[in-house]
Amino acid sequence: MKIKKKIIIPLVLVILIIIIILINPIRLYNKHQLKNLGYNETSINTILDNKLKDNVLKIEYNKTLDYIFSSKEFNKKNFDIYKELEYIELDDYTKNVNLLIKKGYNAKEINLILKSATNETLTDFLEKDYYENISKFLEFNFSKLENIDRYIKYQNDNNIDKELVVIYVNIGLDKEFYQDTxxxxxxxxxxxxxxxxxxxxxxxxxxxxxxxxxxxxxxxxxxxxxxxxxxxxxxxxxxxxxxxxxxxxxxxxxxxxxxxxxxxxxxxxxxxxxxxxxxxxxxxxxxxxxxxxxxxxxxxxxxxxxxxxxxxxxxxxxxxxxxxxxxxxxxxxxxxxxxxxxxxxxxxxxxxxxxxxxxxxxxxxxxxx
Ligand SMILES: [Zn+2]
Structure with missing residues (x-):
């Protein structure tokens, strides 16, 4: 009788501990908190696995982060830039953001690049080297990413205000009339x-x-x-x-x-x-x-x-x-x-x-x- 009691008590304790580990009430609580903010299940797992819960709680809900956390391309190293991004409907969003970060663009630049891009023009752009001060030509909502080389050349040749550079190049004035119609x-x-x-x-x-x-x-x-x-x-x-x-x-x-x-x-x-x-x-x-x-x-x-x-x-x-x-x-x-x-x-x-x-x-x- 005495021996049995000695075994049963630690056994129950061990089982209890295993159950607690399996259920993991802390993780459950964290999940609950993140879910309340609006994050989806995949995102929540990424946040917890990468120990980013406290950072995310400070930000509350962010649509771009929710999207990126759910992506297989999520890269923890880029979190500080991710949280500054506006979500724009483009193919391979996270993958392309990672490539832009790798090239050296900051969050502000990446936002402007993506806003002025289409899927096609972004693909072409990613093949080019890093551009310094790209923001000055992309800050207008009518800027076009595919025209970036033309903006740079037109400003070098004409030395006029950057907004006019973007307008004139978009009109086509850097080319002869009836050229590229x-x-x-x-x-x-x-x-x-x-x-x-x-x-x-x-x-x-x-x-x-x-x-x-x-x-x-x-x-x-x-x-x-x-x-x-x-x-x-x-x-x-x-x-x-x-x-x-x-x-x-x-x-x-x-x-x-x-x-x-x-x-x-x-x-x-x-x-x-x-x-x-x-x-x-x-x-x-x-x-x-x-x-x-x-x-x-x-x-x-x-x-x-x-x-x-x-x-x-x-x-x-x-x-x-x-x-x-x-x-x-x-x-x-x-x-x-x-x-x-x-x-x-x-x-x-x-x-x-x-x-x-x-x-x-x-x-x-x-x-x-
Ligand atoms: Zn007329």
């Missing part, structure tokens, strides 16, 4: 057509309608554009006594080729290149552009209608597209008569902020990649 087959009211962005042969403008003859002879325009123009023309008449008219609206590829050839014959190459765009690269292909005529005078710029239009066109969704100050950006010599319909919201913003449509497009409409 893109083509679009899709119509949209905010589409950009210039010497870098043309239309494809199968491009079809939307809702082309005839301009009523009292506003222009044998002309077609996009319907919304025409409606806005007629309203503008009538308001101009109410205030100045004369209407605005359509001298030239929609042109197809053949019309533009004919226009180009006519100018070439009469005025020579330099003049033609300054004023007439190559077929495929004219805004007139969209049905959204109008060469405006004044009712009272032949020279539009000298008319009272033009003065009224310069002040009021934005209220109807039109912008004067090729201004004197913007010739280097648009690649088109000043045209006092060429208006483009972009809609009231964009026209108002551009009127208040004095910018070319190229710049507006780069800042707000251009998609990455």
């Amino acid at each position: 893109t083509e679009t087959s899709k119509f949209s009211y905010d589409m950009l057509i210039n010497k870098y962005h043309g239309i494809s042969e199968d491009f079809k403008p939307e809702n082309l309608v005839d301009v009523p003859s009292e506003y222009g002879k044998n002309q077609k325009l996009n319907e919304t554009t025409l409606k806005a123009f007629i309203k503008m023309s009538e308001d101009c008449k109410a205030e100045t006594g004369n209407k605005l008219l359509v001298r030239s609206g929609y042109r197809d590829l053949k019309d533009q080729q004919d226009t180009y050839n006519t100018y070439l014959k009469s005025y020579g190459k330099t003049y033609t290149e300054n004023y007439v765009t190559h077929p495929g690269f004219s805004e007139h292909h969209t049905g959204l552009a109008i060469d405006v005529k004044a009712e009272s005078k032949d020279v539009f710029a000298d008319s009272k209608e033009s003065k009224w239009a310069y002040q009021n066109a934005y209220k109807y969704g039109f912008i004067l597209r090729y201004k004197k100050a913007d010739e280097k950006i648009t690649g088109i010599k000043y045209e006092s008569w060429h208006f483009r319909y972009v809609g009231e919201e964009i026209a108002k913003y551009m009127h208040e902020n004095e910018m070319t449509y190229e710049e507006y497009y780069v800042r707000f409409l251009d998609k990455k990649g």
Whole structure:
């Protein structure tokens, strides 16, 4: 009896200890705490296995960390950088972050790199050597990672403000006009057509309608554009006594080729290149552009209608597209008569902020990649 008691007590103790080790109430408690913060099961195990619980409790919940902790690529050495990162939807996020850290980029730089990247451009970027001071070109939300070498070169060549460097390179101004052009087959009211962005042969403008003859002879325009123009023309008449008219609206590829050839014959190459765009690269292909005529005078710029239009066109969704100050950006010599319909919201913003449509497009409409 006595012997049995001597054995049973330590045996029970040993079993109790084994049970406690197996259940591990401390680990259970820690798990509970991390779960309450919002971490998922895999993350919690990574946190506990790497003894990072106290660090994580200080940070509370962090979506990026939760994602990285769950990844097989998690590397404890990089924890201090991980916790500063914003999560961005990209393939192989953790793996790529590790590669960027290895190259020498800090958390701020990695955030900017990932924000300006697509999956493709990031893959290319990771093959390049480390760039010093990369932040200065990537701090704008319209910066593009694939343009980094061009930003650096453009700033070296031109010595202008870095924000302008990014805008000008994104426009394409570091290349010759008509060099590396893109083509679009899709119509949209905010589409950009210039010497870098043309239309494809199968491009079809939307809702082309005839301009009523009292506003222009044998002309077609996009319907919304025409409606806005007629309203503008009538308001101009109410205030100045004369209407605005359509001298030239929609042109197809053949019309533009004919226009180009006519100018070439009469005025020579330099003049033609300054004023007439190559077929495929004219805004007139969209049905959204109008060469405006004044009712009272032949020279539009000298008319009272033009003065009224310069002040009021934005209220109807039109912008004067090729201004004197913007010739280097648009690649088109000043045209006092060429208006483009972009809609009231964009026209108002551009009127208040004095910018070319190229710049507006780069800042707000251009998609990455
Ligand atoms: Zn025009």
